[in-house]
Amino acid sequence: MIPFGNPLLDPFEDSAVSDYERLFEVFGIQPLAPVLSSFPVRHKYLDIGLAFGHRDIEPILKAIKENQPFAVMSGIKPSNQYHMGSKKIADAVIYFQRQGAFAFYCIADIEAYEVNGIKPDDSKQTAIDNVTDLLALGLDPKRAFIYRQSKRSSVHNLAFQLAGRVPMSLMAATYGERPFGYYLASIVQAADILLPQTEEFGGPRPTVVPVGADQDPSIRLARDLSVRFHRQLRFVKPSALIFKLTRSLDQSKMSKSKSETCLFLSEDPEAAKNKVANSMTGGQPTTREQRSLGGNPDRCPVYETMIHVPKTTTQGLVALRDQCRSGRTLCGECKELCADLLVGFLNKHREQRAKYLSLAQYVVEEGAFG
Amino acid sequence: MIPFGNPLLDPFEDSAVSDYERLFEVFGIQPLAPVLSSFPVRHKYLDIGLAFGHRDIEPILKAIKENQPFAVMSGIKPSNQYHMGSKKIADAVIYFQRQGAFAFYCIADIEAYEVNGIKPDDSKQTAIDNVTDLLALGLDPKRAFIYRQSKRSSVHNLAFQLAGRVPMSLMAATYGERPFGYYLASIVQAADILLPQTEEFGGPRPTVVPVGADQDPSIRLARDLSVRFHRQLRFVKPSALIFKLTRSLDQSKMSKSKSETCLFLSEDPEAAKNKVANSMTGGQPTTREQRSLGGNPDRCPVYETMIHVPKTTTQGLVALRDQCRSGRTLCGECKELCADLLVGFLNKHREQRAKYLSLAQYVVEEGAFG
Numbered sequence: 001m002i003p004f005g006n007p008l009l010d011p012f013e014d015s016a017v018s019d020y021e022r023l024f025e026v027f028g029i030q031p032l033a034p035v036l037s038s039f040p041v042r043h044k045y046l047d048i049g050l051a052f053g054h055r056d057i058e059p060i061l062k063a064i065k066e067n068q069p070f071a072v073m074s075g076i077k078p079s080n081q082y083h084m085g086s087k088k089i090a091d092a093v094i095y096f097q098r099q100g101a102f103a104f105y106c107i108a109d110i111e112a113y114e115v116n117g118i119k120p121d122d123s124k125q126t127a128i129d130n131v132t133d134l135l136a137l138g139l140d141p142k143r144a145f146i147y148r149q150s151k152r153s154s155v156h157n158l159a160f161q162l163a164g165r166v167p168m169s170l171m172a173a174t175y176g177e178r179p180f181g182y183y184l185a186s187i188v189q190a191a192d193i194l195l196p197q198t199e200e201f202g203g204p205r206p207t208v209v210p211v212g213a214d215q216d217p218s219i220r221l222a223r224d225l226s227v228r229f230h231r232q233l234r235f236v237k238p239s240a241l242i243f244k245l246t247r248s249l250d251q252s253k254m255s256k257s258k259s260e261t262c263l264f265l266s267e268d269p270e271a272a273k274n275k276v277a278n279s280m281t282g283g284q285p286t287t288r289e290q291r292s293l294g295g296n297p298d299r300c301p302v303y304e305t306m307i308h309v310p311k312t313t314t315q316g317l318v319a320l321r322d323q324c325r326s327g328r329t330l331c332g333e334c335k336e337l338c339a340d341l342l343v344g345f346l347n348k349h350r351e352q353r354a355k356y357l358s359l360a361q362y363v364v365e366e367g368a369f370g
Numbered sequence: 371m372i373p374f375g376n377p378l379l380d381p382f383e384d385s386a387v388s389d390y391e392r393l394f395e396v397f398g399i400q401p402l403a404p405v406l407s408s409f410p411v412r413h414k415y416l417d418i419g420l421a422f423g424h425r426d427i428e429p430i431l432k433a434i435k436e437n438q439p440f441a442v443m444s445g446i447k448p449s450n451q452y453h454m455g456s457k458k459i460a461d462a463v464i465y466f467q468r469q470g471a472f473a474f475y476c477i478a479d480i481e482a483y484e485v486n487g488i489k490p491d492d493s494k495q496t497a498i499d500n501v502t503d504l505l506a507l508g509l510d511p512k513r514a515f516i517y518r519q520s521k522r523s524s525v526h527n528l529a530f531q532l533a534g535r536v537p538m539s540l541m542a543a544t545y546g547e548r549p550f551g552y553y554l555a556s557i558v559q560a561a562d563i564l565l566p567q568t569e570e571f572g573g574p575r576p577t578v579v580p581v582g583a584d585q586d587p588s589i590r591l592a593r594d595l596s597v598r599f600h601r602q603l604r605f606v607k608p609s610a611l612i613f614k615l616t617r618s619l620d621q622s623k624m625s626k627s628k629s630e631t632c633l634f635l636s637e638d639p640e641a642a643k644n645k646v647a648n649s650m651t652g653g654q655p656t657t658r659e660q661r662s663l664g665g666n667p668d669r670c671p672v673y674e675t676m677i678h679v680p681k682t683t684t685q686g687l688v689a690l691r692d693q694c695r696s697g698r699t700l701c702g703e704c705k706e707l708c709a710d711l712l713v714g715f716l717n718k719h720r721e722q723r724a725k726y727l728s729l730a731q732y733v734v735e736e737g738a739f740g
Contacts, residue, residue: 114534120527156526157490160558164484166550180536180557183550188530
């Protein structure tokens with residue numbers, strides 16, 4: 001698929017990463033472990049290791065501690081509904097917002113068009129659904145700027161400006177050989193990442209971008225461009241908090257295109273329950289082996305699902321992991337626990353969604369909010 | 371400069387074309403001569419051969435004859451003032467407007483940024499100057515849409531849409547290996563050319579684009595994209611009227627960057643007079659040789675300047691050409707005639723400019739008018 005450039009990370013296709021440590025060496029992603037104790041507010045995603053790496057997170061931690069202005073920026077390609085992977089990123093945006101960040105959230109409908117051929121008009125309903133989830137998860141709309149790429153002229157113009165200093169060699173090295181539209185979507189994404197630092201939004205300041213590892217190429221591009229435009233626009237290098245890819249229930253990367261093994265936030269709780277029941281696990285083939293050898297929670301989509309459910313805590317998850325590893329818990333029990341927690345969450349989330357649907361409709365119809 | 375692709379025509383740099391006939395073979399530009407008699411309204415630019423080629427001009431001629439809706443579209447990169455080359459294109463836009471076309475005129479400030487590094491804010495004054503010239507030359511603002519690329523969200527979104535079906539191979543074949551920003555400017559230009567056919571402006575219809583030969587690659591790209599999007603957007607292939615490049619007074623292509631050999635429309639008439647006096651000509655080195663061998667008006671910037679001056683007619687120009695070729699006119703006489711005509715035009719044009727400056731300021735400040 002990619003004749004050269006990044007062999008491991010592909011922001012456009014479903015990437016599968018088995019060895020996250022290699023990303024430290026190959027791409028210079030920094031490991032999160034050494035800075036974990038410096039986070040002023042702990043989060044189970046950090047402690048359990050869903051987030052595994054970062055790029056220059058220190059200015060963000062400093063801004064939090066010193067109560068200085070900073071931004072959190074992320075977004076979604078409105079090609080399908082929220083799944084656990086999209087939720088994880090939204091949760092991270094909310095996490096930083098609650099620690100003082102002004103939040104930017106981009107509906108990447110230009111990317112949905114360039115990569116998936118879905119026209120902005122046709123991704124509008126999905127965008128509304130996505131924004132409803134984002135708000136239902138707890139993003140404070142009063143301290144956020146939510147916008148559609150296709151409707152935001154200032155993003156277009158920033159993208160046009162950034163494009164002026166992009167050699168094709170940089171694009172090819174970052175993304176491999178791609179159609180023109182993919183490159184264009186990447187430049188627009190770099191503009192999204194740098195938008196919080198424009199004069200329109202108060203000028204240069206630390207910005208943290210929570211992303212899945214497959215989006216790291218876009219972080220690298222935005223960071224590279226921030227340097228190329230530092231003198232002119234005074235941009236500082238954006239920071240990133242980098243997450244492992246969310247596994248689907250068949251242990252591949254969770255992909256919106258494989259709905260049978262993907263947990264959506266707006267789906268019927270009973271259907272979700274069935275998906276968990278049919279999920280693969282990290283367990284042994286027989287009860288006997290499970291009791292004697294123990295399971296592997298690090299490879300278990302059911303365990304991973306439980307990390308995503310709001311009710312679980314780091315402490316509980318660590319205990320469950322130990323029980324699994326020692327063979328004290330069987331997969332059936334674990335699936336039941338997971339299904340219960342999940343149904344509880346989905347029911348509550350559905351109620352929350354009802355409260356925010358109209359605001360989400362307004363945001364998407366208007367093109368932006370904040 | 372260009373390792374592959376079009377060896378002759380470069381829309382980004384100053385091209386020099388010595389053999390226009392080769393463009394018929396190499397690029398499939400169609401010769402104008404065979405269709406010249408089908409133009410309902412003659413024009414000296416056609417008759418004298420400033421326009422030498424076309425692409426699919428027939429639907430335009432048919433629309434004029436049958437009084438059907440059609441559009442004329444062109445523009446300028448606001449990197450410098452109007453010179454005789456920009457005037458020629460503006461005259462062509464006005465020519466088609468007077469025959470029923472709705473006129474679109476684009477201030478290509480995104481291209482000025484990508485190619486020349488001039489930010490839209492910094493090209494605003496030049497844009498005002500350009501639009502003032504356009505209106506002073508006679509464009510009817512009531513039947514025109516004049517806009518700045520950077521301010522026109524619908525152009526951005528059309529460009530984003532077009533980009534989705536552009537293989538990099540097409541860009542490389544059309545423009546050679548270029549920085550990303552050049553490609554982006556080209557896609558935006560294709561969007562400009564197809565804008566008249568969008569729903570916003572009444573849907574598909576014949577559109578003629580008067581351009582200098584060096585811009586033919588962009589015509590090819592826009593035509594290619596119109597086919598790729600025909601099913602979806604119903605675009606018809608845009609037509610083009612293709613002009614020879616305007617020679618500067620030292621016989622290279624007239625370039626805005628060489629002000630000493632370039633005639634600007636807003637310049638001081640006395641300075642213009644001096645430029646003509648110092649101009650190269652198509653004449654012989656001595657009076658004696660001129661009398662016996664005759665001059666070469668086809669290679670003479672002074673003769674070419676006289677084509678541009680509004681007062682001259684086809685008949686007068688043909689007579690002058692014959693006199694030059696037969697050695698009856700000397701370069702000095704011709705320069706004097708040219709300088710007088712030019713000063714007359716520039717003085718009158720200055721008066722016209724004064725009338726339209728405020729409207730041009732309004733158009734550029736607002737980003738669009740029409």
